[in-house]
Amino acid sequence: MKITTETGERHVLAVTVDNEAGILAKITGLFSARGYNIESLTVADISADHALSRITIVTSGPPAVIDQIIAQLDRLVPVHQVTDLTDQGAHVEREIALVKVAGTGEKRIEALRLADVFRAKVVDTTLSSFIFEITGNSDKVDRFIALMRECGLVEVGRTGIVAIARGPEAL
Amino acid sequence: MKEMSGADMVVQALVDLGVDTVFGYPGGAVLPIYDALFNHPSIKHVLVRHEQAATHAAEGYARSTGKPGVVLVTSGPGATNAVTGITDALLDSIPMVVLTGQVPTTLIGTDAFQECDTVGITRHCTKHNYLVMDPDRLGAVIHEAFYIATHGRPGPVVIDIPKNVQVATGSYSVPEKIEHQSYRPQVEPDAGAIAQAIDMIAAAERPIFYTGGGVINAGPDASAALRQLVSLTGAPITSTLMGLGAFPSDDPKWLGMLGMHGTYESNMAMNRADLIIAVGARFDDRVTGRLDAFAPEAKKIHIDIDRSSINKIVPVDIAVVGDAGRALDALIAAWADKGHKARDLGEWWRRIDGWRATRCLDFPEKKDAGAEIMPQRAVKALFDATRGRDPIITTEVGQHQMWAAQHFGFAAPNRWLTSGGLGTMGYGFPAAVGAQIAHPNRLVVCIAGEASLQMNIQEMGTVSQYRLPVKIFILNNEWMGMVRQWQELTYESRYSNSYSDSLPDFVKLAAAYGWTGLRIDTLGELEDGIRQMIETPGPVIVDCRVAKLANCFPMIPSGAAHTDMILQPSDVTGKMDDEAKALV
Incomplete structure (x- = not known):
């Protein structure tokens, strides 16, 4: 007997939660306990009194599973609101990566040239290395990192996605 | 607003919340609360012999009264022993509040004696849990915990209280309005969904009510409303294991329990129905059998207080999120408003009577006085x-x-x-x-x-x-x-x-x-x-x-459809393929 798993489409969820101890463990635990995917998860508090946090989760699954993920998140006591940004329509996604490249000579020059094309900023440099800061959607960051692999990439740190719906309305 | 120790606050809050019974077991990290409970005039403490039993006793108390069960245990092993009962209460939606002692805040995280990460361990087997670090918060947390345990889909709530928080003083007052700042479960059903549902019920030729523990949780009035609606429609009714008692078993419309060890008539009726009205039931795997063969001809109405129960396992046609009792009341009112009359379900009942004729619960036995007991x-x-x-x-x-x-x-x-x-x-x-x-x-x-x-x-x-x-x-x-x-x-x-x-x-x-x-x-x-x-x-x-080798029939073996019931021992082959073996 073989065990099969379902695949599905990618969804970006914005989840507003009480900024309380253990909430992140509760959310990530829900995903692991019920076998849902997390491709990316970011969290930070967003209100002046530090009472609310916004969690942006990138997940994937068939439509019924996405619906179930939203319902499961929504029933957690500290969760105020769950919005499926993918379902809702146009939205902006951004993440930041810090990319360290080491090397000298032609590769170093090529790295700098490519960084310019991608509008990545140099935030630290030595005679044999750069750290680039790149902001964009995940595809752009992926492509930049792939190119840097050819130019002496030694280390990458990424934030994961934050996302927000286009237009004047709030969630 | 009164200044008192955390331990006194716990006891005062329990009194203010109308708690008369606490099931528990003392230990180092709850000694201050036990001292506050000493010779208490209104709260009876029941000393169990193992913390797991305290949680099940609280469940028994809750299920038989409709009130939340309350448990008091110490840190570490006291809390971990309670985990099975807490999980049981989560799965069966039993309102329960579990107070656990914890090592003092100054020792948390040091692997102190009888320390465990109670909120971490119980995070996914509670409806909600708290670690109270500030005695000024303790009173409000206890009131909120009872609100959460008893509102929406009921469930267990753990409050972990470090020992120094029990000893320190803080201010306590009864909140004017007891609620959670954001948790607002939907109780009232959507009127549009009710209107659609009642039209479907009135039009159905082969309807069946499939009810569960949610009807019991909604209180005795919900059971009364269920009886009324079943009587208005003349439809047959079956129930899950958790829903038994919501409808009287001596009523001719009662088909018995459904599912793995349910009756032949209830499972066949589910399979052949053109409309299933699920009330406070969650299409559990014990109930549905093989999913792709589950109720193939039926439209489904699903009434549940927990939106995540809807479309979780079986996609439904109409979802009614809300309290089972309110939804049943609304359906009864809509039935009258729209002037619906019960259809002639005679043909449907004739088919059901045919299935009933198998007498699936009969069992062979010897009748003489010396015979072994089945x-x-x-x-x-x-x-x-x-x-x-x-x-x-x-x-x-x-x-x-x-x-x-x-x-x-x-x-x-x-x-x-x-x-x-x-x-x-x-x-x-x-x-x-x-x-x-x-x-x-x-x-x-x-x-x-x-x-x-x-x-x-x-x-x-x-x-x-x-x-x-x-x-x-x-x-x-x-x-x-x-x-x-x-x-x-x-x-x-x-x-x-x-x-x-x-x-x-x-x-x-x-x-x-x-x-x-x-x-x-x-x-x-x-x-x-x-x-x-x-x-x-x-x-x-x-x-x-009793007879040592008797087996429980009828039975839908794992991975089989409602129509593939084993009715008697001679149907047993003794072998299953791996797909079936892998199912629980």
Whole structure:
């Protein structure tokens, strides 16, 4: 007997939660306990009194599973609101990566040239290395990192996605 | 606003919340609360013999009264021992508040004596949990915890209280309005969904009500509304294990329980129905059988207070999110408003009567006085002997539980206490303790298997201490019968570790605890033995010896459809393919 798993489409969820101890463990635990995917998860508090946090989760699954993920998140006591940004329509996604490249000579020059094309900023440099800061959607960051692999990439740190719906309305 | 110690605050909050009973076990990290409870005039503390039993007793108390059960245990092992009962309450939606002691805040995270990460461990087996670090927050947290445990879909809430928070002082006041700042479960059903639903019900040719524990949780009025709606529509009704009692079992519209060990008529009716009205039930795998063959011809209306239950397993046509009682009331009102009349369901009932004619719950037995007792007969005899006494029945988990569900009839809710979702062996006896504490003058009987009972048999001491007249009726077949039954079905009767070896002499055990012990060996002794059990004051344990190798039928084997029921032992082949073997 073989065990099969379902695949599905990618969804970006914005989840507003009480900024309380253990909430992140509760959310990530829900995903692991019920076998849902997390491709990316970011969290930070967003209100002046530090009472609310916004969690942006990138997940994937068939439509019924996405619906179930939203319902499961929504029933957690500290969760105020769950919005499926993918379902809702146009939205902006951004993440930041810090990319360290080491090397000298032609590769170093090529790295700098490519960084310019991608509008990545140099935030630290030595005679044999750069750290680039790149902001964009995940595809752009992926492509930049792939190119840097050819130019002496030694280390990458990424934030994961934050996302927000286009237009004047709030969630 | 009053200044008091955290421990006093706990007790004051419990008093203000109307709590009369706490099930618990003391230990180092809850000593301040135990001291505050010492000789308390209104809160009765029931000292159990193991923390797991405290949680099941609280469940029994909650399920039989509709009020939340309250548990008090110490840190570390006290909390971890409570985890099974907390999870049981989560799966069966039982309102419960568990207060756990914790090491002082200054020692948290140092692997201190009897320290465990209680909020971490219980995060996913509670509806919500708290670690209270500030005594000024403690009162509000306790009030909020009771709100969460009892509102929306009920469930267990853990409050972890470090010892120094119990000793330190803070201000306490009763909140003006007790609620959570953002948790607002939807209780009132959507009017549009109700209107659509009632039209579908009125138009259906082969409707069936499929109801569950949500109706019990919604209170006795919900059960009354269910009876009214069923009577208005003339439709048949079946129920899950957790929903038994919401509809009277002697009503002709009652088809019996559905699912794996449900009746042939209820499963066939689910399979052939053109409309299923699910009320407070969650399409559990025990109920649906093979999903791609589940109710292929039926449209589905699903009433549930938990939106995540809807479309989780079976896609439905109309979702009604809300309290089962409110939704049933709304359906009844809509039925009248729209002037619906019950359709002639005669053809549907004729088909159901045909399925009923298989008499699927019949079992072969010898009738002479010296014959061995069939376990089904023992349950029926207990049912007959307790008619008119309005007993509360609890069960452990296994064959005896299914036989009780099949052969014991219930006329009203809150009389049937069993572990459905988690299937916890060891639930039934402590649940009976909790029910008996709540109803000191009622007849409370735990129908047990000899194996399950031993999982919390230490509670015999609790029963003796509080002079509770709990009756334990053991269907003793010397096997973990359901395990053995599955081994017969699936593993060609290789009985790996399913024999109950080295059983105690239950009659002598009764004597050791100051109980009455009885043994019933033959059919001729059955009625008298049961009568003696009922009439003997105080706790009684009955070791009822039943046919050792009887199995529980009908049965939908794992991975099979409702229409593929095993009705009798001769249908058993003893082998299954890997796909079926992999299912629970």
